[in-house]
Structures are given as structure tokens and as C-alpha cells.
Amino acid sequence: MKVVLHVWRQASASAAGKLVDYQADDISPDMSFLEMLDVLNERLIVRGEDPIAFDHDCREGICGSCGMMINGAAHGPMKLTTACQLHMRSFSDGDEIWIEPWRAKAFPVIKDLVVDRGAFDRIIQAGGFVSAPTGSAQDGNAIPIPKQAADDAMDAAACIGCGACVAACPNASASLFTAAKISHLGELPQGQPERMKRALAMVHQMDLETFGGCTLFGECQEACPKGISIDTIAQMNRDYIFAAATEREATDVLGSG
């Protein structure tokens, strides 16, 4: 099959970018979307042109590296699927395909489709963990955890940090990402001691990173390749409200982080 691509090309963070058209011929419907880009890139290299830069690694939908807007949808038209697991059979011969990077002030473009998602790491640094230094743990079965809580925690913990939620959100909000971690740890007994501090600190960091706020469009949930529910956002808000109502002193809350 043949497709026409309109790809965002931008040489560096400071350079101006634009959409560039490419004709991709002899594309097999069995190719993954990224393999289609690989094939195009190899042709570009041999022609002496700069190949299209995009992040990717595991190519089995779990590392969260890949991500791009494909025809205006994060990770493309298939639900619960990352760009690397999307196949060309989802398109038709002769289709035009628009490919753009994630767009958010907090995700500056580095090159072409590659963006800097360091803001996500910093949100985790603010409190997305349980402080359990190595060696200090008790027996794994010492605290029984109801199956439902473990399953709910796992649902939220499935987040791969790809950034599709931010990309799809009309407000470029990182609420789903932040809420998924708050919910994951908040469901478990191990996460309780730091639960309030975590909600305050992570939301604060999310705001500092210049992400927008949640207005419940629901686009994030639809775009999420792991099907994380916006129920987690309700949970985040619940924790945040409770934490804000019960905190003692701001200095206690943020600690040394």
C-alpha cells in the first residue's frame, strides 16, 4: 500500500518546525506504524536526507517511549494501543496521515517527534514512591492486602508514562498520570503513611511543571494505551482535599524534596 505522510520536522528545540510531506510506497499492512517509519527513514538515509527522529524502544507497548499524534489522535486510531503496536492495516491504501509530536509547554520538542518528558520524572520525585529503604522490609505476607485493593492498585500502576494523556487533553493536563500514581500507592497499606504528603506534593509539582488543569473532557482516558480510568482523578482530588484540610504546616508537607 501507499500512504502520504505529513510529518512534523523540527531540527532542534530552538529551531522553527513545519510539516513536511513524504510519499511512502510499498508499505505492507503487516508493518507496525513504527516499522513504516523505519522503512521511510532507511530510504531517507540512502538519499542523504535526515531521517525522522522519534522515541521508541521496546516495541511491545510497555516501555512508554513511543508516542505521537497520528491523525489528531494520541497513538493513532486504535484504542488501548501504543504507536509501536499500531499496524498499517488500520489505514487504507492512499491514506493521508498527519504525524505530530506531543504538544505541551511541559513537553518541549527536542527534535522532530521527540519531546522531553522529564516533567513526569519530577512529578514522581515529588512523592510518587513509598519510602522503604532497602533492607527495612518486613515479610511480604505480614500485611494481608484485600485482593480488590491489590487489583485496583495494579489497574492504576499499569501506567507506562508515555504522555498520551497530556497530549490528548485539550488543557495539556497531567492529571491522569499524576492521579494514576497517587491511586496506585494510595490503594495499598504500604502507601498510607505518606498518602497525604504525596497528594499535596505531586499535585504541586504537576502545577509547577506548567501542565494545565483537569476539566474532565475524558480524552485522556480514551487515549491511554493502558486504559487508566479517570476514576483515579476523583481519587486524587479526594486525597488532595483531605490532605489540604488536615495538613498542619506547609513546611512539614514538602520535606526536603
Add this chain to the structure above:
Amino acid sequence: MTTKLDARIPAGPLAEKWDKHRFEMKLVNPANKRKYHVIVVGSGLAGASAAASLSELGYRVSCFCFQDSPRRAHSIAAQGGINAAKNYQNDGDSEWRLFYDTIKGGDFRAREANVYRLAQVSVNIIDQCVAQGVPFAREYGGLLANRSFGGAQVSRTFYARGQTGQQLLLGAYQALEKEIARGGVTMHSRHEMLDIVVIDGRARGIITRDLVTGAVEAHVADSVVLGTGGYGNVYYLSTNAKGCNVTATYRAYKKGAAFADPCFTQIHPTCIPVAGEHQSKLTLMSESLRNDGRVWVPKKKEDCGKKPGEIAEGDRDYYLERKYPSFGNLSPRDIASRAAKEVCDEGRGVGPGGRGVYLDFADAIKRLGEHTIRERYGNLFEMYERITDEDPYKQPMRIYPAVHYTMGGLWVDYNLMSTIPGLHVIGEANFSDHGANRLGASALMQGLADGYFVLPSTIGDYLAGVKVDGLTAEHAAFREAVDGVNARTARLLGIKGTRTADSIHRELGHIMWEKCGMSRNAAGLKEALVAIPKLREEFWSNVCIPGTGAELNQSLEKAGRVADFLEFAELMCTDALQREESCGAHFREEYQTKDGEALRDDEHFAYVSAWEYAGEGMPPVLNKETLEFENVHLSTRSYK
């Protein structure tokens, strides 16, 4: 010149070695710990857990990864689970049994003391991960669930749905981020290690390239830890992530670290077959599929083009059931893999290129109902359909073996230190615990054992013996190494040939898969040893890398890694050629019983081959660490 390999295995009874050793090792005064700077390269299970744990102890740590975030390391893709000798199921498991299973699974080519220690700390790993909030599967009573995995006789595998690797990595990643926030760890994402600096015989730092700006930087440390994973991508197609590479360990090898058992690579039998030339990676499907699926190919070559439904029952060859009646479709990974290649080599393979065999669930669906099969394998069937566009409820899956894990790696002693003092190697990057084959659900265990529990103890023994000396990157050795990296980059960019690095990599992969894959023979290996240098020459004269070194340049990154694979492949073939026996995943066709079983030669080959770099163009030097088995009897397996 040969290196004296001293594994420094503590004396005393097996079960007491680790405790005794921990007592005997030197400790670093708590107040002095922050004066020591440790570099950790890699942020997977081993790297992230080590960086976090070392920082918690008080060391100053710098951690490097080539991905945009430490959370993306390829440990994340492990599906099945993690073993631990908890015996929560009361089914007779013990540290001793896990030790024995691992040694036996490795076909008696691993070190007893290391493996026993692995079994001992396995229980602490689960506790640690639970404390971090890893959402392991649980029973209704709230206690941890276990399953039996990879043919083990006991249920000792802990899991978090099909995403165990992801959840364990996120636990380690979160601990790492906690330490970054505290200031104990400085993280360098999108940085690739391109050389290691050895001064006065000690590893003193690394040279990295900032993948965004292209800046080549020198980093000084008191010890360097490599947790840079395996080299399965030497085959081009593997279940590894696209970025996995041998560069860090290979550059360490060229600076004097011995490389152990490079030919030991594990091939996984249940992967989705190649669809065409464009294929960029292979996807693993859980081996549990073989519990209910029946493996077959047509008896006659002529039937291969037919739809599976059109081939009569009598015209099907259920070759695993035929050859191995007692284990049948559940034969071990290497046997199932080799048998698949054999029938495809006979021309009876199915699917594109004839490289595939059927895994048929029709009988299981008839027996158990589609509902039960959906419950057991729903996710896997969905994944298969997503990739192949075929519905495995209606027609048999097609599977083929793929490279999955590399048991070989840099040689390390009991303290996980390589032959370069101060250079420690952890996780898949070292060779230590799996021998010639790795058990299912043991890779995660080893990565975390090394990172959380072993290295944080043993590195102190090394650091307590070295003085903090104020070395800076101004030292001539660092400047020289930076110049070397820059010169190599310039050389790569200057070739301006006509072929992409990927096309050469594919060709290398083809050579390795055919000649040094799941079965090897001397003639084939010798052919590979001729073909690889030729291909390397082609690379260095005809590769085409657009762009410059002063920007994000993914073609340049790729080319650098391929260049190292092109040298390393030769070492693998050399090792495979020298090991004139069949053991574990290493199957030499000349060494098999008349039934086609692997023929191990304990008299001549019960050693670790540790290769030492001897200089450009010189053959590598083989050092042998003889393996002593004092606690287990060397048995021969049989799956007939």
C-alpha cells in the same frame, strides 16, 4: 599474558558463605560514605535498584541511561514473574531447591556459591518489593499468590498480571526517584556510555555522549557499576528492545574486563514469527501457552501453503509429542526451539518465509470450552491478533523461536567485580548465575538480588580499600578517552557510504542466527568467523550516517552500537567454537547423543570461558575458571 581469575569464593559450608563473607568484608565508615562517588550505568532492575540502595547507604551516586527516563529500561518488558524461595505454598520449596533447580537448569555451568546466594536473597527481594508498593497478585485472603512457571515442580513465582517486570522496575525506579529528590543520586538520562577510563589498574570513570546535544563528557568516580543488560540484539531480531546493545560491556572488555561465556544465549520457543523484511523486533508470548496448545507442522512440504484447516489430522506432524512422548509440548525451551528450527529447515515450516510452526488450541477449546481458554490466555490471544491480524480462537497460532536472553556477560567474582578492579557488573550484563541456560522468572530475581542486596554489601569492601584522591577529568587518561570517542564519532560520520547501519545489522543478525543460533557446528562457526570481519569492513567503508555529532542523531547512535556488535559477534563465535560440547542453550551439532540430546562434557568443559582482549587484530585470550561442584551431583537431563 593471561589474567589470574580469582573468583574469591568464601570458604565454608555453602549455606554459610554469604553471611560469613558479609561479616568478613571491610566496611566504609558511615561518615565517609558520601566522599565516595559511584557511577551506575543503566537503570533497569539491577541499575536502578543498585543506584537507589547505594544512595540510601550514603554514597554519592550518578546514574546514566540512554532512554529519556530510567523507567523505560527493558526490564520493563518481562512478563512472567519473579522466583523466590518463600515456600508460601508449603509445596516443598526451599533455598536449597531453588539453588539446585537453578544450577541444574544452567546445565552445571554456573558457580555454586553465587547461585546459592541468589536463592538466599530471593526471599528478601519479595519483601522489599511489597514494601515499595509493588502490586503483586493476591489471593482472596489478601496473601501473595504464586504460580508454577517454566516447568518448575513448585509454585514459587510471584507475579503482577503479565507485567511483573514493569511493576518491579517501577518499584526500583520510584526508589531511585526518591533518592534523586533527596540529592543522593544525580540522574543523567539520554546519555550513552561510550568508554570506560582505567587509571593505575582501577576503573575511575566513564565517557558519555549526551544524546540530545552530542556533548562528549568525562565523569570521574571511585567505582563504576555496569548494569547495562544483555546483547541479544547482536542477532538484529530478538525480543530485546531496539536500544539494547553491547557497547558498554564491550568497551569495558576492550579496557581489560574479561568477557565470560559470550556464546550462551537463550532462545525462546514461543514468539510471533517474522512477517517480512521490515520486521524490527520479535514479540514474546508467554510460554504458558504450551500448557494447552499443541505444536505441529504438515507432514508433507506440499501442504505448507494450505490453510491449516485444510490439512487433515493424519497429515499433521505433532513433532514434539512424537519425539518427546513424556514431556511433549512442554519440552524445555531449548529442545522445543531446536525442534522447530529442524522442521522448518526440512521445508515444513508455515507462514511467511516458511519460518513458523503451528500452536493449535482447537483440541483445548473442544475439551475446555472457548470460555476457559479466553480466561487463561485472553490477553495473549488479543496481543497475537493485534500483531498478526489472525484470530487464534479460529485458526492455530504461528510461533517461532527468538533470541531472548544472554546468560554470558562480563566475568565477575563473588563480589560482582570484574577483572578490572573497581568495575562492578550486575544483572544481565554479568555472567554470574544462570550458567548455560536460565530458568523462567529468574532474570528479574538476579537483577534485583545484585542491585538491592549483593552489590551494596560488596562494593563497600572495595571502596574501604581505596583512598579518595581528588582525581579530576583533567587527568590525561580522561582527555585521551574523550579524544578517542570524538575521533571515532568523526570517523563514523566521515564514511558517507551507501548503506544504512540497519541494513548491515540485519545482515550480521542473519549470519549469527544461522551460524551461531540455537544450534551451532564448527564448520558454520568458521564460516561466520570469515563473514563477520568482511561485513565489518563493509560497515567501516560503506555505512551512511547523515547529520552531525552535535545534535540528536539516532543514526549515529545506532551505527556506534552496530560497530560494537560487529566486533563482539566474532567473540561469540570464537567462544562457541572453542566449547566443544553441548550444554544448556549452547548446542553443538557434533556433540549430541544418537537421540539428538545435548552431550555435555564435564571432564573437559566444566569451566567458565573468560575472554581477554589482546589488542586490535589479535585473537582474544581464553582464561578458564574451573567450576567446582561440591554440593550437587552433575546429572544429565532427559526429557524422553
Add this chain to the structure above:
Amino acid sequence: MERAGLLRFWDSSVGKKVVMGATGLILVAFVILHMAGNLQFFSGSERFNAYSHLLQVDLIELTWLMRITLLGAVVLHITAAYQLTMRNRAARPAGYVKREPQVSTYAARTMRWGGVYLLLFIPYHILHFTTGTLHPAFVRRAAYGNVVIGFQVMWVALFYLGAMAFLGLHLYHGAWAMFRTLGIARPSNDPLHRRLALAIAIIVPAGFSLLPLSVMLGFMH
């Protein structure tokens, strides 16, 4: 500069949104009551004028309390909405060339413009029926007649109906979102599904619209 306590709550995106949700809850409760009260219009002038008398004379203290509460709620609601909108716009300085909304509703996407319409409508409505300033023939305490005469002006009735359309859309999103924002929504397998909000969004504007419609169509005079 980070502030402490309530101010920090107000500074955070979640805090502001919670303020919008809480004030929204008050406003939704108010429009339901207001609509229910209005329906007495159809019981005739005597009954409706008595209702008006009750609110404006007998319970005037309570009415003022409500007015102040509503004013506070509206001010907070709008301030938070404005500030969040500015933040959200700044969060994506460069937009997409091609963008396909997947699940967001028309209601969600028109919250801001609908809000602006309502912001223009409410002062007019107060000046129209409460103070009578903008009413062509306002008679104090004669609510029934004021309504009939007020809605006999075609553009005024249409302006009211337009406001009710936006109110419906606003409620369809807001009356669902506020429970999620306040963290009191139950976990659901289909969180985007909304029944209560749909009912409110239909019943409330429909109830209000009956007045101008009935006057315009000549049923009430």
C-alpha cells in the same frame, strides 16, 4: 512563591477546580429550586405573586442570605474558571495542525463560551425581573404580570431561551463533573456515562423555558 494553607489550596489547579465544583454544587441546587419555584407561574397570577411576596417580604432575610451566598459562589466560580482557563491555554502554546476529539462532549467544549453567555445573562436577568431597571413596564410585587410583559418582547424571550440552552449544556457537563472533581463520584466501569446530570440538564432548562415559551405562544397572558 508558594503560599501556605488555604492560599496554597487556592493556588493549585486541583484546589481551584474543587472551588468550581463546590460552588457549582451550590449553583446547581439553586437553579433546581429556582426552576421549581418558577413553575408556580402556571398556577396563576395570585399564587405566583404570593410566592414572590413570600420571598421578597416575608423571608427577605433568608433571601438576602441566599443572594449573598450565590454572589460569592458566582464570583469564586468565575474567578477560578477564568484563572484555570488562562493556565490551561498557557499549557499548550503550540497547538496541533490536525486534531480529532475522541470522546469529549460538545457540552464540555462549550463550557467556557457558555459560561460567558450566562455571565452576560445573569445581570440582565436581575435588572430585568428583580430590580426592573431594564423592564419596559415593571410593577413591584406584581411578578406574574412582569413575566408576561417581559417575555412578550421577542428578542428578550429568545435571549432567555439561548441562555437556557447554554445552561443545559453547562449542567450536562458540570453536574456530572462536580462530583468527580469533589472526589465523591463512585468508581465506575464507564466513568463518562452520566444519568443524573443528563436528567438535570434536561429538566432544569426545560422547566425554565416553559415560561417564555408559554408567553410567546400566547398560552399565558
